[in-house]
Amino acid sequence: xxxxxxxxxxxxxxxxxxxxxxxxxxxxxxxxxxxxxxxxxxxxxxxxxxxxxxxxxxxxxxxxxxxxxxxxxxxxxxxxxxxxxxxxxxxxxxxxxxxxxxxxxxxxxxxxxxxxxxxxxxxxxxxxxxxxxxxxxxxxxxxxxxxxxxxxxxxxxxxxxxxxxxxxxxxxxx
Numbered sequence: 491x492x493x494x495x496x497x498x499x500x501x502x503x504x505x506x507x508x509x510x511x512x513x514x515x516x517x518x519x520x521x522x523x524x525x526x527x528x529x530x531x532x533x534x535x536x537x538x539x540x541x542x543x544x545x546x547x548x549x550x551x552x553x554x555x556x557x558x559x560x561x562x563x564x565x566x567x568x569x570x571x572x573x574x575x576x577x578x579x580x581x582x583x584x585x586x587x588x589x590x591x592x593x594x595x596x597x598x599x600x601x602x603x604x605x606x607x608x609x610x611x612x613x614x615x616x617x618x619x620x621x622x623x624x625x626x627x628x629x630x631x632x633x634x635x636x637x638x639x640x641x642x643x644x645x646x647x648x649x650x651x652x653x654x655x656x657x658x659x660x661x662x663x664x
Contacts, residue, residue, distance in 0.1 A: 535610040540582040541569035541651070542594060542619040543658050549636040550658075552645055553590075556632045563632060565645040567616065567654060578615045586619075590634075591627035594619045600657045605650035616654045618661070 544551040544567075553568040555561055570585030572578060579596045586592045597618040604613045626634060635645070639662055642655055 536613070537610060538572045538613050538615065539569055540572060540578045540585065540615045540617065541567035541654060542582055542586055542596075542617055543567050543600070543654070544592075544594070544619050544621055546621065546636065548638065550639055550642060551626075552635050552637060552642060553631040554633040554635075555648070556630060559630070561648045563646075564648040565635075566648045566651045568631070569614075572615070579617070582617055582619070586621070589628075589630045591623065591629065593622040595622065598661075600654065600661060603650065603653040603657065605653070607649070612650050614650055614654055616657065618658070 542551075551568070552565045555564050555566060557563055568586060568589055569582055570589065572581040576584075578599070582596055583594055586594045597620065600616040600618065602613055602615050604611060606612075628634065637645075639659060642659075647655060
C-alpha cells in the first residue's frame with residue numbers, strides 16, 4: 491500500500507530523487523514509520539456499534555459470530571453498526587429485528603467501551619434489553635445460548651465485548 495502511494499506521489503510531484511531506494515532507506519532506518527501508518531489507519535477506521543444484553547427469565551443471551559464474519563466463531567452480545575443520523579436505541583431495535591427477528595424493549599444503557607483491534611477501532615454502546623419475541627431466528631449468527639450471568643465468562647468472547655461483560659456483571663452486583 492505504501493509503495494503504491496509513494497509511486498503515486500513521485501508521479502504527481504515528479505521528484506526524481508524519490509525512488510524505491512528511498513523506500514528501502516525508510517524501511518531500514520525508520521521501521522516505526524510503518525507501525526505509525528498502521529496505527530493511523532486503525533484510528534481512521536473507527537466504527538460505532540450497539541449491543542444488546544438481552545435478559546429473559548434470569549438468563550442472558552450470547553450470540554456466536556458465524557465462520558464467515560470477522561472474528562469468526564467468537565461470542566458477542568448481538569447488535570450492529572450505527573448508521574449516520576440514527577440513535578443508538580433505534581439502531582439496536584433495527585439490528586435485533588434484522589439479525590434475530592426479535593422485537594426488543596431497550597432498557598438502561600451501560601458505559602460505552604472502546605477497543606482497538608489491529609485493523610480497526612470499535613466503540614460499543616451496550617443496553618440491557620428484554621425481548622417480546624417467543625422465538626428467535628438466526629439470520630447472521632452461527633449459534634445462540636441462554637446462560638446464567640455467572641456462566642457468561644466461560645465463552646470465548648470477542649475482545650471488545652469483554653469490558654461490556656464486566657460492566658454488566660458489575661451492574662448486576664449493584
